[in-house]
Amino acid sequence: MEPNHHLLRRAVHIIGLQLTLIYYLIPSxxxxxxxxxxxxxxxxxxxxxxxxxxRVTRNWEIPGIRPYERYRFSAVFWSAVGLFxxxxxxxxxxxxxxxxxxxxxxxxMGELRRKxxxxxxxxxxxxxxxxxxxxxxxxxxxxxxxxxxVSLVAAAIGIICETWKNYYLDDNFLLLTFPAIGVMCLxxxxx
Numbered sequence: 001m002e003p004n005h006h007l008l009r010r011a012v013h014i015i016g017l018q019l020t021l022i023y024y025l026i027p028s029x030x031x032x033x034x035x036x037x038x039x040x041x042x043x044x045x046x047x048x049x050x051x052x053x054x055r056v057t058r059n060w061e062i063p064g065i066r067p068y069e070r071y072r073f074s075a076v077f078w079s080a081v082g083l084f085x086x087x088x089x090x091x092x093x094x095x096x097x098x099x100x101x102x103x104x105x106x107x108x109m110g111e112l113r114r115k116x117x118x119x120x121x122x123x124x125x126x127x128x129x130x131x132x133x134x135x136x137x138x139x140x141x142x143x144x145x146x147x148x149x150v151s152l153v154a155a156a157i158g159i160i161c162e163t164w165k166n167y168y169l170d171d172n173f174l175l176l177t178f179p180a181i182g183v184m185c186l187x188x189x190x191x
Contacts, residue, residue, distance in 0.1 A: 008064045009075075010107045013172075017103035020083050024092040038088060045084045052077040075172045082176030093140035094183050101131040101158060102175040109162050121159050129155035146190045153186055154179045 026037045052073050055062060065074050082102075086095055105128045112120035132151035136142060142150060161174035 009066075010110070012064065012076075013079075013107050014103050017079065017083070017099055020087075021096055021099055023083075023087050024096065041084060041087065045080055048077055048080040073170075075170050078170035078173035079176070082173040086176045086180045089184055090180050093136065093142075094180065094187060096139065097132045097135035098154065098158075098176065098179050098183065100135060101128045101154070101179070102172070104131060105158060106162060106171065106175055109159075121163055124162060125155050125159045128158045142187070142190060150183055150186050150190070154183050157182045 023037070023041065028037055029035065054060070056071060056073065059070070061070070062074075069075065083099070086098060090098065105124050108127060109120055109124045112123060117123070129151050132154045133147060136147040136151060137144070140147065157179045158175055161178050162171055164174070165171070166174070
């Protein structure tokens with residue numbers, strides 16, 4: 001992959017995921033219509049799926065797509081599916097920290113692996129924990145103790161998802177959905 005494509009992927013990951021957080025600012029019904037924002041999100045996901053299907057079947061080359069993604073669904077597709085699941089499942093105080101942590105930790109871990117940093121998971125875990133903790137303290141109704149516990153669990157699940165490589169499921173999907181599931185299970189009992 002060309003160096004410019006590498007930087008493009010990192011920028012899209014950091015900026016793009018965080019831009020989707022406007023989902024929480026959109027009213028539940030769109031523009032004075034009975035259309036729910038989740039239906040609009042589903043239509044957007046279907047458009048991404050259709051584009052990916054066409055891209056793969058017609059063998060289109062898109063800047064930033066990795067060589068192994070040429071013949072399968074890309075990280076963009078898996079991110080869209082992961083965001084869809086995360087936003088449907090999580091209230092704002094859970095979804096926002098998970099999306100921000102995924103936006104920063106995935107490229108960080110990728111850069112550390114590229115530079116052969118031996119204990120990249122330790123730094124990734126620390127950054128993930130700090131993002132979760134600071135955002136949860138700021139916006140969640142959880143106590144400080146529960147915030148620490150939720151942050152630890154989310155960071156552990158997130159780093160496992162980031163370091164475990166799977167051909168069929170991209171880490172962008174795993175990094176958004178698995179921590180969300182774990183945190184929602186915990187939050188259900190803590191609130």
